[in-house]
Amino acid sequence: xxxxxxxxxxxxxxxxxxxxxxxxxxxxxxxxxxxxxxxxxxxxxxxxxxxxxxxxxxxxxxxxxxxxxxxxxxxxxxxxxxxxxxxxxxxxxxxxxxxxxxxxxxxxxxxxxxxxxxxxxxxxxxxxxxxxxxxxxxxxxxxxxxxxxxxxxxxxxxxxxxxxxxxxxxxxxxxxxxxxxxxxxxxxxxxxxxxxxxxxxxxxxxxxxxxxxxxxxxxxxxxxxxxxxxxxxxxxxxxxxxxxxxxxxxxxxxx
Amino acid sequence: xxxxxxxxxxxxxxxxxxxxxxxxxxxxxxxxxxxxxxxxxxxxxxxxxxxxxxxxxxxxxxxxxxxxxxxxxxxxxxxxxxxxxxxxxxxxxxxxxxxxxxxxxxxxxxxxxxxxxxxxxxxxxxxxxxxxxxxxxxxxxxxxxxxxxxxxxxxxxxxxxxxxxxxxxxxxxxxxxxxxxxxxxxxxxxxxxxxxxxxxxxxxxxxxxxxxxxxxxxxxxxxxxxxxxxxxxxxxxxxxxxxxxxxxxxxxxxxxxxxxxxxxxxxxx
Amino acid sequence: xxxxxxxxxxxxxxxxxxxxxxxxxxxxxxxxxxxxxxxxxxxxxxxxxxxxxxxxxxxxxxxxxxxxxxxxxxxxxxxxxxxxxxxxxxxxxxxxxxxxxxxxxxxxxxxxxxxxxxxxxxxxxxxxxxxxxxxxxxxxxxxxxxxxxxxxxxxxxx
Numbered sequence: 001x002x003x004x005x006x007x008x009x010x011x012x013x014x015x016x017x018x019x020x021x022x023x024x025x026x027x028x029x030x031x032x033x034x035x036x037x038x039x040x041x042x043x044x045x046x047x048x049x050x051x052x053x054x055x056x057x058x059x060x061x062x063x064x065x066x067x068x069x070x071x072x073x074x075x076x077x078x079x080x081x082x083x084x085x086x087x088x089x090x091x092x093x094x095x096x097x098x099x100x101x102x103x104x105x106x107x108x109x110x111x112x113x114x115x116x117x118x119x120x121x122x123x124x125x126x127x128x129x130x131x132x133x134x135x136x137x138x139x140x141x142x143x144x145x146x147x148x149x150x151x152x153x154x155x156x157x158x159x160x161x162x163x164x165x166x167x168x169x170x171x172x173x174x175x176x177x178x179x180x181x182x183x184x185x186x187x188x189x190x191x192x193x194x195x196x197x198x199x200x201x202x203x204x205x206x207x208x209x210x211x212x213x214x215x216x217x218x219x220x221x222x223x224x225x226x227x228x229x230x231x232x233x234x235x236x237x238x239x240x241x242x243x244x245x246x247x248x249x250x251x252x253x254x255x
Numbered sequence: 256x257x258x259x260x261x262x263x264x265x266x267x268x269x270x271x272x273x274x275x276x277x278x279x280x281x282x283x284x285x286x287x288x289x290x291x292x293x294x295x296x297x298x299x300x301x302x303x304x305x306x307x308x309x310x311x312x313x314x315x316x317x318x319x320x321x322x323x324x325x326x327x328x329x330x331x332x333x334x335x336x337x338x339x340x341x342x343x344x345x346x347x348x349x350x351x352x353x354x355x356x357x358x359x360x361x362x363x364x365x366x367x368x369x370x371x372x373x374x375x376x377x378x379x380x381x382x383x384x385x386x387x388x389x390x391x392x393x394x395x396x397x398x399x400x401x402x403x404x405x406x407x408x409x410x411x412x413x414x415x416x417x418x419x420x421x422x423x424x425x426x427x428x429x430x431x432x433x434x435x436x437x438x439x440x441x442x443x444x445x446x447x448x449x450x451x452x453x454x455x456x457x458x459x460x461x462x463x464x465x466x467x468x469x470x471x472x473x474x475x476x477x478x479x480x481x482x483x484x485x486x487x488x489x490x491x492x493x494x495x496x497x498x499x500x501x502x503x504x505x506x507x508x509x510x511x512x513x514x515x516x517x518x519x520x521x522x523x524x
Numbered sequence: 525x526x527x528x529x530x531x532x533x534x535x536x537x538x539x540x541x542x543x544x545x546x547x548x549x550x551x552x553x554x555x556x557x558x559x560x561x562x563x564x565x566x567x568x569x570x571x572x573x574x575x576x577x578x579x580x581x582x583x584x585x586x587x588x589x590x591x592x593x594x595x596x597x598x599x600x601x602x603x604x605x606x607x608x609x610x611x612x613x614x615x616x617x618x619x620x621x622x623x624x625x626x627x628x629x630x631x632x633x634x635x636x637x638x639x640x641x642x643x644x645x646x647x648x649x650x651x652x653x654x655x656x657x658x659x660x661x662x663x664x665x666x667x668x669x670x671x672x673x674x675x676x677x678x679x680x681x682x
Binding site for chain 1: 531532534535536537538539541542543545546548549550552553554555556580581582589592629
């Protein structure tokens with residue numbers, strides 16, 4: 001862990017990226033699911049998606065309120081306070097929604113995926129599968145990967161919705177902004193293609209990235225307690241950094 | 256030493272060399288395991304016992320030499336062939352390795368579901384028979400976290416046997432169990448081996464249990480077979496390595512000290 | 525088995541909830557919904573100058589938004605700007621002699637179109653054109669006009 005020169009570390013990083021890519025190919029190569037497998041995907045969707053709802057929704061609501069408060073305080077100086085909904089929605093759909101949800105998701109669901117797979121490795125469960133001629137990637141990795149990829153865009157949508165409602169609550173109930181104005185300004189400013197769809201694309205990409213990083217970290221973890229701990233930490237660190245970097249790249253591409 | 260020329264060898268390791276990094280773990284290692292017997296591979300920790308097991312399952316491939324099980328070359332199998340081969344194997348791993356999110360019943364049923372098209376009724380009969388054999392038919396709805404170590408081992412045994420394999424491998428089956436559980440597992444392994452006329456290979460360092468259970472025992476020291484024969488023969492064996500291991504002496508051919516400079520040099524440095 | 529089913533049910537519910545949120549946002553918070561293509565009609569007006577009026581700017585009556593600017597194009601023969609507006613179907617009783625003016629919100633705010641309803645008993649229909657349209661007030665023009673006027677005034681006095 002400690003060490004080496006910059007060249008060593010770059011080598012290691014490049015090798016990890018390469019391995020990660022190969023792992024993705026292995027997963028994608030197994031993308032045919034039996035009905036039983038779908039049952040497992042649903043089960044994982046419950047653990048990964050439903051169990052993340054509380055943290056996502058709570059955060060979203062307060063993020064929305066804060067955006068509403070800040071937006072209102074700034075806009076009111078220019079006599080444009082009715083645009084608060086529009087400002088909040090633009091911020092959310094384009095950037096904050098996909099990015100914040102992805103970061104929270106990496107912390108909540110990504111870590112649990114990495115820890116679970118890592119623990120299965122440490123307790124020889126993955127070996128046992130292999131020795132029963134059952135493919136551990138197909139059986140353990142694939143359902144979790146698919147569930148995570150499906151869950152993040154849904155969570156992002158819920159995050160956006162609750163944050164919009166949070167800012168609505170602030171703007172309309174607190175500052176007594178006309179609610180028709182709130183929505184109509186939002187509708188006239190937010191573009192379906194440029195804001196909504198591109199935000200959705202971001203959330204799908206982030207979903208794939210975090211799903212891949214979590215299963216990869218878990219699957220390649222050193223089969224010890226320390227190894228599992230490192231895998232979970234790495235999931236959050238690497239996941240968060242890559243999400244933020246990719247956000248910039250995607251924004252540049254999608255504009 | 257081991258006189259089994261009249262018996263058919265079920266597993267044959269011929270001149271196997273296995274390295275992990277710079278370390279040579281098995282060096283020109285040969286071993287022959289006859290059919291229908293309980294064979295124990297013994298030796299101090301870190302001597303390559305588990306490596307032998309993984310060579311037999313095909314998880315590891317030797318740098319050179321041949322691994323032959325039931326007439327098939329395991330070391331040159333493709334992934335597909337390995338999967339076919341592994342369906343004829345039963346393996347009980349060190350930590351039982353039960354799937355934590357499946358019940359006892361589902362754990363035992365998993366290989367059957369995965370590899371056969373049997374109906375649920377037949378799967379149920381099969382699973383209950385195996386669970387009954389290990390005395391845990393009543394525990395089928397429990398989850399692995401609710402089992403004691405000995406019970407988990409027995410479930411793992413039922414799972415290993417559910418597809419009626421010809422060969423069962425046990426990795427440290429007695430480690431971490433209380434004396435009652437050790438006796439139970441010991442009895443089950445012997446019983447199962449006789450009743451189903453299996454070949455059983457145990458990797459262990461539990462000398463006492465092997466004396467009761469094994470037909471043959473092999474002692475590995477430093478990547479070589481130090482001695483082999485029936486447990487009685489091994490007890491009689493006078494070579495220092497065998498005596499050290501069988502009697503549990505702290506120092507001997509397996510040194511007490513990790514390799515180091517001379518003590519006086521170190522202290523005066 | 526029962527536990528399994530309830531888990532799958534919850535997971536399904538989660539997906540539905542997510543999809544519902546996606547749809548809600550698409551229709552409530554973006555230009556897809558609101559003044560949608562179905563519950564609306566289009567009218568147009570010609571202006572000699574639209575200033576920096578932009579598509580999707582609001583259309584208002586008495587300061588209340590009733591629609592948005594759909595498109596702004598140049599008429600090739602008359603060199604006038606043709607502004608197409610989408611009006612919410614709720615407001616389908618605008619008289620035919622309604623006039624349109626381009627105003628600015630605040631001193632430096634965005635341009636928008638204000639409709640001034642007339643007294644005609646007939647109502648505007650989809651595709652109708654307004655006949656009275658007052659162009660945007662362009663600051664530069666205003667300044668030059670003021671300068672020009674002050675010039676002429678001074679010359680008058682002479």
